[in-house]
Amino acid sequence: MIDINNVTYTYNVTDAMGKRVERIALKNFSLNVKEGQVVVLTGGSGCGKSTVLRLINGLIPHYFAGELHGDVKVNNINVSTNPIYDTAKIVGTVFQNPKNQFFNVDSTSELAFNAENFGRNPDMIINDIDRVSSWMNLNPLIDRSMFELSGGEKQKIACASIAVADTPIIVLDEPTSNLDARGIEKLRKVIALWKKQKKTIIIAEHRLYFLKGLADRVLILKDGEIKKKMNGTVFDALSIAETTKLGLRAVNIEKISDKVRAITAKRTLGKRYISIENLEYVYPDGEHGISRKKLDIPTGAIVCIVGDNGKGKSTLAKCLCGLNKKAKGRVIYDTKQLPLRNMLEHCFMVMQDVNYQLFTESVNDEIQLSVDSKIEEECVNKSNEAMKMLDIEDLPKLHPMALSGGQKQRVALACAVASSKEILILDEPTSGLDYYHMIEVARVLKMLTDNNRTVIVITHDIELVNECADYVIEM
Amino acid sequence: MDISINTFNTSGDRALLDPRTSIYAIIVISVVMIGGRLSGIEYILRVISCMIPVVFLFAKKNYKLGMIYFLLALLAMIIEGSAIQTSSGFLNLLLVIISGTISRFVPQFMMAYCFMSYTKVSELIVSLEKMHLPDVVIISLAVMFRFFPTIAEENRCVVDAMNMRKTKTKKFSLIERLEYQIVPIMMQSVRIADELSQAAMTKGLGINIHRTHICEVGFRYRDYLMIILLTAILLLFFIY
Numbered sequence: 001m002i003d004i005n006n007v008t009y010t011y012n013v014t015d016a017m018g019k020r021v022e023r024i025a026l027k028n029f030s031l032n033v034k035e036g037q038v039v040v041l042t043g044g045s046g047c048g049k050s051t052v053l054r055l056i057n058g059l060i061p062h063y064f065a066g067e068l069h070g071d072v073k074v075n076n077i078n079v080s081t082n083p084i085y086d087t088a089k090i091v092g093t094v095f096q097n098p099k100n101q102f103f104n105v106d107s108t109s110e111l112a113f114n115a116e117n118f119g120r121n122p123d124m125i126i127n128d129i130d131r132v133s134s135w136m137n138l139n140p141l142i143d144r145s146m147f148e149l150s151g152g153e154k155q156k157i158a159c160a161s162i163a164v165a166d167t168p169i170i171v172l173d174e175p176t177s178n179l180d181a182r183g184i185e186k187l188r189k190v191i192a193l194w195k196k197q198k199k200t201i202i203i204a205e206h207r208l209y210f211l212k213g214l215a216d217r218v219l220i221l222k223d224g225e226i227k228k229k230m231n232g233t234v235f236d237a238l239s240i241a242e243t244t245k246l247g248l249r250a251v252n253i254e255k256i257s258d259k260v261r262a263i264t265a266k267r268t269l270g271k272r273y274i275s276i277e278n279l280e281y282v283y284p285d286g287e288h289g290i291s292r293k294k295l296d297i298p299t300g301a302i303v304c305i306v307g308d309n310g311k312g313k314s315t316l317a318k319c320l321c322g323l324n325k326k327a328k329g330r331v332i333y334d335t336k337q338l339p340l341r342n343m344l345e346h347c348f349m350v351m352q353d354v355n356y357q358l359f360t361e362s363v364n365d366e367i368q369l370s371v372d373s374k375i376e377e378e379c380v381n382k383s384n385e386a387m388k389m390l391d392i393e394d395l396p397k398l399h400p401m402a403l404s405g406g407q408k409q410r411v412a413l414a415c416a417v418a419s420s421k422e423i424l425i426l427d428e429p430t431s432g433l434d435y436y437h438m439i440e441v442a443r444v445l446k447m448l449t450d451n452n453r454t455v456i457v458i459t460h461d462i463e464l465v466n467e468c469a470d471y472v473i474e475m
Numbered sequence: 476m477d478i479s480i481n482t483f484n485t486s487g488d489r490a491l492l493d494p495r496t497s498i499y500a501i502i503v504i505s506v507v508m509i510g511g512r513l514s515g516i517e518y519i520l521r522v523i524s525c526m527i528p529v530v531f532l533f534a535k536k537n538y539k540l541g542m543i544y545f546l547l548a549l550l551a552m553i554i555e556g557s558a559i560q561t562s563s564g565f566l567n568l569l570l571v572i573i574s575g576t577i578s579r580f581v582p583q584f585m586m587a588y589c590f591m592s593y594t595k596v597s598e599l600i601v602s603l604e605k606m607h608l609p610d611v612v613i614i615s616l617a618v619m620f621r622f623f624p625t626i627a628e629e630n631r632c633v634v635d636a637m638n639m640r641k642t643k644t645k646k647f648s649l650i651e652r653l654e655y656q657i658v659p660i661m662m663q664s665v666r667i668a669d670e671l672s673q674a675a676m677t678k679g680l681g682i683n684i685h686r687t688h689i690c691e692v693g694f695r696y697r698d699y700l701m702i703i704l705l706t707a708i709l710l711l712f713f714i715y
Binding site: 105107108347351 | 625632671
């Protein structure tokens with residue numbers, strides 16, 4: 001079905017300093033996949049797993065600039081010479097970001113989009129949409145505005161439009177990185193159904209637990225080469241110790257560990273709290289909302305708020321830091337009573353997509369902008385201090401947008417530190433991160449609490465919770 | 476949180492009129508309402524034209540807006556038909572300004588609003604294809620419609636981020652605000668466009684491919700009726 005033979009691929013990219021460089025993504029890579037197999041590619045960021053998918057769906061060489069040696073055949077057709085809109089009829093692709101892969105404003109048109117592009121008979125397409133929506137339970141999603149749907153629902157529509165197009169091969173590029181636990185569960189079910197229908201599936205992923213029982217083969221990549229191969233049964237049995245040793249996310253995800261629970265229970269006494277009372281917020285639709293009578297958040301610690309009630313958690317984060325002006329409630333903090341709105345003076349939120357928060361031309365400007373002072377000297381001092389604390393002293397001249405995801409996150413955190421705000425809120429800081437980067441985030445968070453700051457982490461990443469939580473609040 | 480921004484119809488219902496008829500209606504209403512005189516046959520044509528959107532607002536069950544618009548248009552027409560002819564001086568000027576702003580600009584805007592509320596983007600695209608516009612234009616238009624709500628969403632996030640950065644001592648000047656707002660939105664838009672083009676390619680979209688479509692677009696009796704009515708208005712308007 002898929003034959004990749006001795007492929008070496010080099011991207012032509014521009015680095016942070018603006019120089020043109022060549023980055024080797026794959027070295028002598030070979031992969032043969034038979035019909036009906038589910039193959040998982042995993043490994044740290046930049047290991048080349050997404051590149052493999054791009055070879056299969058034709059984005060390499062048709063979209064990305066680089067140098068390709070070796071040949072890639074899908075269904076015995078050479079991908080690099082075949083026009084990409086023909087390859088699209090055999091290979092369906094689900095991307096990482098649910099937001100940026102749909103074309104239509106309404107969901108039904110989106111479901112039909114792939115099949116329409118193939119020039120298929122409209123009556124057949126409508127039939128297929130009906131069929132797919134019954135086996136995927138899509139009825140609540142039909143005829144909706146794409147902009148109203150949650151990330152998980154958008155990803156489900158993306159999968160469904162491929163199911164309607166009925167391509168024999170499906171590739172998924174980190175499909176869970178923007179999904180919550182519920183969204184991931186939905187995706188898992190879809191993949192299980194595809195597996196039953198004998199589709200050939202290739203998945204590149206960091207997060208592995210949802211693939212347990214689905215994968216036939218697992219390849220661990222490092223620096224563009226296959227480091228380790230295993231079959232499905234071996235993969236399913238990997239313990240946490242083994243995956244940690246391999247530098248991977250856990251396969252056998254556990255619940256919140258007993259250790260963390262024990263710590264939480266022990267520490268609750270004799271601590272200072274930020275108390276939020278009568279928190280209430282109603283969504284613009286007037287029906288749904290969140291409300292909590294009382295929420296106690298201990299200060300000077302890492303507090304993880306977990307639970308998978310869809311959008312509720314991110315909304316809570318926005319309410320907590322006072323960005324939701326319509327949210328009602330009051331806060332007792334440092335024996336003072338303040339309305340929820342005023343939390344903005346004490347809180348800083350690092351958003352899930354940190355790109356929204358970086359405005360200026362250099363890291364240095366970015367951090368100095370946050371300092372609450374007009375005196376030049378103080379600005380410089382405070383920003384240097386913050387950079388030192390977050391280990392980004394070597395970056396001040398660079399443009400924030402040229403940094404890697406993890407570095408951007410740190411710049412945002414440094415802004416918070418420099419602004420002397422004492423409460424930091426992080427919304428899903430580890431979505432789409434591999435094992436090492438997740439551990440790195442945990443380390444930075446611990447460092448911040450050592451400096452007497454309160455860190456609130458809104459997350460569904462149980463691995464992160466077990467790594468760093470002082471307290472866990474389940475919603 | 477996520478406020479839905481609907482630029483176009485997303486329900487499963489078929490559009491009340493073919494998009495081509497709708498566009499024709501917007502053009503005719505604009506011509507008659509902006510250019511028409513306040514006496515003779517042109518006045519009658521204006522009364523008819525400005526009532527066309529009322530029909531569609533009611534057909535879409537948008538009774539509240541339909542009533543408001545109907546009363547406004549009626550008021551403007553009554554003023555233009557009687558009061559303006561008999562009054563003079565300052566009162567006359569005032570009446571001309573009031574009725575003029577309503578009658579000369581609101582009806583075509585309402586028609587465009589109706590058009591957007593009952594037409595799906597895919598229907599518009601198909602009808603543009605039927606009008607033999609080049610693929611390049613159509614694909615760009617399709618992407619544009621999808622981008623409006625996206626930019627609104629992005630903007631909200633950036634404003635949030637900016638509010639978080641406000642400090643007591645520093646205030647952003649207008650220029651700074653503009654820069655800090657536009658830069659992230661542009662960066663995000665470039666990224667979205669990049670990811671979107673990748674998605675488009677893997678979904679088989681391309682220039683010079685034969686596409687089919689599941690939405691039904693075509694002239695029905697009501698379209699022919701509407702076209703006859705609009706053409707009659709236009710002919711009378713130009714002949715007299």
